[in-house]
Amino acid sequence: MVALPARASRSRELPLSEPRTCYLPSYWIALVHVGWGDLDRAFAWLERANRKRSTWLA
16 A cells, blocks of 8 residues: 555545444554554554464464
């Protein structure tokens, strides 16, 4: 996933913390935060993925 500079501010409006109807692996959410340059939140989501024993970390 790549956020173009013109759309970067809008892409940060994604409701990642709101309840959702489909499952998104924590690893994928971490990748979004890496793309935004927010490494602290990315590592927080990777830690969550590790606690859940996500197969995406293998």
